Amino acid sequence: MKALEITRLEKTYKNGFQALKGIDLAVDEGDFLALLGPNGAGKSTTIGIIASLVTRNSGSVKIFGLDIETHPAETKSQLGIVPQEVNFSLFETCLNIVVNQAGYYGINKKVAYDRAEKYLSRLGMWDRRNDISRNLSGGLKRRLMIARALLHEPKVLILDEPTAGVDVELRRSTWGFLKETNARGTTIVLTTHYLEEAESLCKKIAIIDKGLIVEYGSMKDILAKLYTETFVLDLANPLGKLPDTAEFNMRLTDPLTMEVDVNRDQNANALFETLSSNRIIVRSMRNKSNRLEELFIRLLDQSGVYYRQERGKDDYQKAVNSI
Amino acid sequence: MTTKKLLTAYKTIVSKELTRFLRIWVQTLLPPAVSMTLYFIIFGNLIGPRIGTMGGFTYMQFIAPGIIMMSIINNSYSNVVSSFFGARFQRHVEEMLIAPVPNWMILAGYISGGVARGLIVGLIVTVVALFFTELRIIHNPFIVCSVVILTSVLFSLAGFINAIFAKNFDDISIIPTFVLTPLIYLGGVFYSIELLPEIWQSISLANPILYMVNAFRYGILGVSDIDIHIAFTIILLFIVIMSGFSLYLLHRGTGIKT
Numbered sequence: 001m002k003a004l005e006i007t008r009l010e011k012t013y014k015n016g017f018q019a020l021k022g023i024d025l026a027v028d029e030g031d032f033l034a035l036l037g038p039n040g041a042g043k044s045t046t047i048g049i050i051a052s053l054v055t056r057n058s059g060s061v062k063i064f065g066l067d068i069e070t071h072p073a074e075t076k077s078q079l080g081i082v083p084q085e086v087n088f089s090l091f092e093t094c095l096n097i098v099v100n101q102a103g104y105y106g107i108n109k110k111v112a113y114d115r116a117e118k119y120l121s122r123l124g125m126w127d128r129r130n131d132i133s134r135n136l137s138g139g140l141k142r143r144l145m146i147a148r149a150l151l152h153e154p155k156v157l158i159l160d161e162p163t164a165g166v167d168v169e170l171r172r173s174t175w176g177f178l179k180e181t182n183a184r185g186t187t188i189v190l191t192t193h194y195l196e197e198a199e200s201l202c203k204k205i206a207i208i209d210k211g212l213i214v215e216y217g218s219m220k221d222i223l224a225k226l227y228t229e230t231f232v233l234d235l236a237n238p239l240g241k242l243p244d245t246a247e248f249n250m251r252l253t254d255p256l257t258m259e260v261d262v263n264r265d266q267n268a269n270a271l272f273e274t275l276s277s278n279r280i281i282v283r284s285m286r287n288k289s290n291r292l293e294e295l296f297i298r299l300l301d302q303s304g305v306y307y308r309q310e311r312g313k314d315d316y317q318k319a320v321n322s323i
Numbered sequence: 324m325t326t327k328k329l330l331t332a333y334k335t336i337v338s339k340e341l342t343r344f345l346r347i348w349v350q351t352l353l354p355p356a357v358s359m360t361l362y363f364i365i366f367g368n369l370i371g372p373r374i375g376t377m378g379g380f381t382y383m384q385f386i387a388p389g390i391i392m393m394s395i396i397n398n399s400y401s402n403v404v405s406s407f408f409g410a411r412f413q414r415h416v417e418e419m420l421i422a423p424v425p426n427w428m429i430l431a432g433y434i435s436g437g438v439a440r441g442l443i444v445g446l447i448v449t450v451v452a453l454f455f456t457e458l459r460i461i462h463n464p465f466i467v468c469s470v471v472i473l474t475s476v477l478f479s480l481a482g483f484i485n486a487i488f489a490k491n492f493d494d495i496s497i498i499p500t501f502v503l504t505p506l507i508y509l510g511g512v513f514y515s516i517e518l519l520p521e522i523w524q525s526i527s528l529a530n531p532i533l534y535m536v537n538a539f540r541y542g543i544l545g546v547s548d549i550d551i552h553i554a555f556t557i558i559l560l561f562i563v564i565m566s567g568f569s570l571y572l573l574h575r576g577t578g579i580k581t
Binding site: 013048051052053054055072073074076077079081083085086087088089090091100101103104105106107108148152 | 324325327328329331332334335336338339346410413414415417418419420421422423424425576580581
């Protein structure tokens with residue numbers, strides 16, 4: 001069963017900006033999908049339409065097979081939305097904010113208070129329940145929005161950059177919470193600029209750019225498209241000259257640090273054999289950048305934009321495959 | 324949503340509205356009591372005795388219903404316009420829009436909040452009035468109650484529409500200052516339109532507030548410049564038109580959706 005199904009979704013704002021140019025997306029029940037894209041790509045517009053906060057020009061959005069326009073009450077009951085911007089009253093207590101939200105879903109006060117305790121505790125906010133919301137830090141405000149979105153126990157949770165501007169500790173604990181929520185059966189769709197976050201949390205990825213989905217698939221399949229990975233090697237002894245090999249593209253950033261590009265049809269064993277034969281001892285090794293980040297940047301580079309816009313989708317796909 | 328769930332959602336909106344204006348009672352409930360006291364002192368005690376009787380009543384008795392109605396109109400309007408615009412401005416209106424609350428329920432919740440504040444302020448001002456004048460046994464309690472509630476509903480709706488179109492805080496004060504206040508002052512609060520030249524009497528009949536003030540005055544004192552049936556028809560007509568327009572705006576997402 002598809003938890004979320006988007007078909008030919010288009011949106012043009014009043015100022016003429018075409019935010020979505022007919023996107024298609026299907027999310028299976030229980031999935032954890034990252035919707036990635038640069039600023040202005042159409043991520044928030046997509047979420048806004050799903051949340052009924054943005055009107056669409058054409059296309060459809062279905063939640064568990066029901067269209068959000070023809071079955072608003074049923075579909076809204078299944079959705080939990082965590083927006084990018086703070087959108088709760090800054091003059092109310094945390095507890096009132098979440099309990100009132102439950103009220104909008106028709107949940108009585110007794111159940112609402114029990115659930116508020118459950119979710120605020122799980123997010124480490126129960127001790128702050130009587131604080132006025134404006135006094136919370138940015139990270140806690142985002143957590144409050146997550147608790148609020150879960151009070152009616154939705155089957156699909158949609159989060160628009162839930163950890164933007166949040167410190168590392170809070171971000172990691174939020175990841176843990178989201179993983180746990182997904183493991184309990186909640187389908188999660190997440191947008192983020194932290195590609196490390198997407199790689200660590202999500203099973204699937206959709207990359208959106210200029211209002212089009214340019215890549216969609218499982219994390220494994222998408223990362224497999226990364227043709228070249230760059231590794232950074234920390235050397236045990238200073239190196240004055242690079243080994244003489246045509247097999248690998250190597251460069252020294254300083255006498256103790258070497259960068260090596262490894263293609264998909266090469267392997268790390270061959271690299272280490274080359275290094276060993278040249279008596280180079282490697283202390284440690286790491287990816288130069290997050291793999292998803294590398295792929296993301298390559299996908300959205302100028303050639304990608306050129307191929308997609310000027311030469312059509314097929315040529316663009318060929319270009320993507322060659323990355 | 325089941326009826327029970329709808330009722331819970333409605334109670335949530337209303338309770339949030341009540342909490343909001345009761346929490347800031349110094350800004351919402353106290354000022355009308357103070358300003359209406361000043362009206363009674365200046366117009367009733369100081370100037371009133373020089374004017375003499377109006378419609379067979381002392382001037383103080385004559386203006387009391389108008390002043391009560393003026394405070395109900397102002398407070399119903401300002402409660403909804405400030406609350407709904409605030410919800411838009413802080414974006415917490417989205418809490419309701421993403422939930423399965425139907426538009427008519429959102430409207431009903433805000434209107435109920437406006438009516439509640441209008442009634443509470445009306446009661447406070449009535450108590451203040453009783454310190455200055457003796458209001459006889461109410462002529463027709465049914466008319467008094469229905470006019471108060473209907474007028475409060477009407478101006479809550481007007482406040483809601485203003486809040487939907489407002490783009491900044493100036494926009495929520497322009498209508499009360501430049502439209503509502505002149506209409507109230509020219510709506511027979513302080514005088515009977517019989518005192519006006521014929522042409523101005525006719526022009527005054529185009530002021531909807533005249534009908535509300537006179538209907539309320541009729542309910543309390545038993546005197547009115549206009550036919551009570553016409554007054555009710557006008558009030559109900561405005562309520563129907565404004566409710567329909569408000570629902571249309573909510574459905575279109577004007578001011579709340581992009």
